[in-house]
Amino acid sequence: MNDMTLTERALEATEIKFAARDVQVYYGTSHAIKDVNIDILDKTVTAFIGPSGCGKSTFLRCLNRMNDTIDICRVEGDILLDGEDIYDKKVDPVQLRAKVGMVFQKPNPFPKSIYDNVAYGPKIHGLTRNKAELDEVVESSLRKAALWNEVKDRLDSPGTGLSGGQQQRLCIARAVATSPEVLLMDEPCSALDPIATAQVEELIDELRENFSVVIVTHSMQQAARVSQRTAFFHLGNLVEFGDTTQIFTNPKDPRTESYITGRIG
Numbered sequence: 001m002n003d004m005t006l007t008e009r010a011l012e013a014t015e016i017k018f019a020a021r022d023v024q025v026y027y028g029t030s031h032a033i034k035d036v037n038i039d040i041l042d043k044t045v046t047a048f049i050g051p052s053g054c055g056k057s058t059f060l061r062c063l064n065r066m067n068d069t070i071d072i073c074r075v076e077g078d079i080l081l082d083g084e085d086i087y088d089k090k091v092d093p094v095q096l097r098a099k100v101g102m103v104f105q106k107p108n109p110f111p112k113s114i115y116d117n118v119a120y121g122p123k124i125h126g127l128t129r130n131k132a133e134l135d136e137v138v139e140s141s142l143r144k145a146a147l148w149n150e151v152k153d154r155l156d157s158p159g160t161g162l163s164g165g166q167q168q169r170l171c172i173a174r175a176v177a178t179s180p181e182v183l184l185m186d187e188p189c190s191a192l193d194p195i196a197t198a199q200v201e202e203l204i205d206e207l208r209e210n211f212s213v214v215i216v217t218h219s220m221q222q223a224a225r226v227s228q229r230t231a232f233f234h235l236g237n238l239v240e241f242g243d244t245t246q247i248f249t250n251p252k253d254p255r256t257e258s259y260i261t262g263r264i265g
């Protein structure tokens with residue numbers, strides 16, 4: 001993989017997928033996200049970077065309402081997906097999470113077969129009419145996750161029997177099986193070796209042809225390799241957001257500069 005081809009590829013997409021306005025997040029009385037405004041583009045990889053505890057994961061989880069599962073967490077402000085408020089009472093969080101899929105830090109396949117891991121989402125959301133259609137979705141999802149060739153002869157084996165990198169690609173296949181519009185990835189390579197990391201990074205670049213991808217990463221090299229837009233968070237504030245090349249070569253805020261040159265974080 002040539003680093004330059006990923007970072008230098010022109011940012012073509014202009015359609016806004018998520019618009020966040022004046023977002024605040026509180027855990028009890030602790031103010032974790034402060035006044036965040038950001039537009040996340042379609043068919044673009046957006047990286048969230050910043051020192052530990054700055055709120056990257058908290059803000060990522062706002063985008064598919066995963067914070068709803070944390071009792072003491074309160075989200076204020078507006079988050080619009082294609083212009084619709086995802087916190088509206090009419091929105092079913094389960095349906096929302098089919099549209100806004102998530103891949104976690106540690107690969108977490110279900111204790112089921114490889115096939116059933118991928119078939120699970122389409123089944124519970126009633127996306128296919130018969131076994132043949134389900135087979136097709138499973139195959140195409142595994143192909144999108146660049147895993148099909150490695151598992152096509154053992155679809156009935158347990159997903160947990162795969163290597164770490166394969167398990168993470170299985171989780172990506174599971175996430176894309178419901179035809180989401182956005183994929184949220186919270187440090188998806190932190191449990192992977194360099195080879196599996198390179199495979200997942202290449203996959204992320206391919207996925208952006210069809211999805212908007214948002215990735216939280218501790219690795220600035222990874223952000224520079226895979227993303228077209230980068231958001232730098234610090235102490236709950238979105239300090240700077242722009243084209244990845246600009247953020248890494250010509251940051252405007254001294255806090256961004258300190259972070260990317262290794263002086264904070």
Ligand SMILES: Nc1ncnc2c1ncn2[C@@H]1O[C@H](COP(=O)(O)OP(=O)(O)OP(=O)(O)O)[C@@H](O)[C@H]1O
Pocket residue numbers: 027032050051052053054055056057058059070072
């Ligand atoms: N479930 C929770 N309950 C209470 N406070 C929390 C919870 N999750 C996160 N926080 C707090 O919110 C702030 C932001 O945390 P968050 O995990 O979003 O940061 P982060 O930038 O993703 O960190 P890291 O890079 O270490 O994963 C921190 O002060 C953290 O302690």
